[in-house]
Amino acid sequence: MSNRKIQMGRMWKYFIEATVEIIEEEGIEQVTIRKVADRAGYNSATIYNYFSEASHLIFFASMKLLKPYIDDVANYIKHGDTALDKYILAWECFCKYSFKQPSIFHAVFIMDLGDQPEKLIERYYELYPADLIHIPEELKPALFERSMSKRGQSLLQNAVDEKLIGEEQADDINEMTNLLWQGMLTNILNNRLDYNLEKAEQKTMEYIQKIIRYVSDKTQYNNAMRS
Missing domain, CATH: 1.10.357 (Tetracycline Repressor; domain 2)
Structure with a gap:
């Protein structure tokens, strides 16, 4: 696996795990791109490099749950x-x-x-x-x-x-x-x-x-x- 793929996978997991935390603490309805970005320690624009919309983040986090x-x-x-x-x-x-x-x-x-x-x-x-x-x-x-x-x-x-x-x-x-x-x-x-x-x-x-x-x-x- 290339270094780029490894890095992309790592970033995906940061955002997915941040979303899981928000769902567990506040509920799925409270998930927003900004909240996920803040919790993961990145800006909102960075998330859109990996996920085209919030529903995809919610989907991946829900799959983990x-x-x-x-x-x-x-x-x-x-x-x-x-x-x-x-x-x-x-x-x-x-x-x-x-x-x-x-x-x-x-x-x-x-x-x-x-x-x-x-x-x-x-x-x-x-x-x-x-x-x-x-x-x-x-x-x-x-x-x-x-x-x-x-x-x-x-x-x-x-x-x-x-x-x-x-x-x-x-x-x-x-x-x-x-x-x-x-x-x-x-x-x-x-x-x-x-x-x-x-x-x-x-x-x-x-x-x-x-x-x-x-x-x-x-x-x-x-x-x-x-x-």
Whole structure:
């Protein structure tokens, strides 16, 4: 790696870590380019040499704050016997962490980041490759996808390969579960829940399992009718 790349990586980390500190101390809504520059010990103009907009800084800092979730999801899915079991467990872990940190997960998975947001994820793991240590190979393709739809497709393809569901059923499950999660997260962000976060997680998982059970039963019924 050239000296210039090493220096650029070091500068990126200065600004990302300063942003993380602001988020942890003041909240994600309080992040500004000026605050990050002041905390990192540089002027605002310097930041724009590395980040085109504040949303990218917030994204990278939020990715760093996702590490406890990334580490834990591997522990969750190892308890699943089938690909659908692992898909459900992955959602359980995702709901647990995302509902407790809705702004962080919104910044990573929903916030508008402009063109080619996946390249930001690639850049993040170039800067922090240690975050991928101990992550199962079956999870890595999903982690490099920013799109919730593509992340779900990556995990559900294993269920298709195991012939638990068909391609069309995988698409249905993927779309319905993502819409369900986004709706619940939006309610949490807007303080529109009539119950606590534990109940929100419980209800979301109940609905996800109902969706999967309905689609799986329908698939098995259709297969039986064809045979």
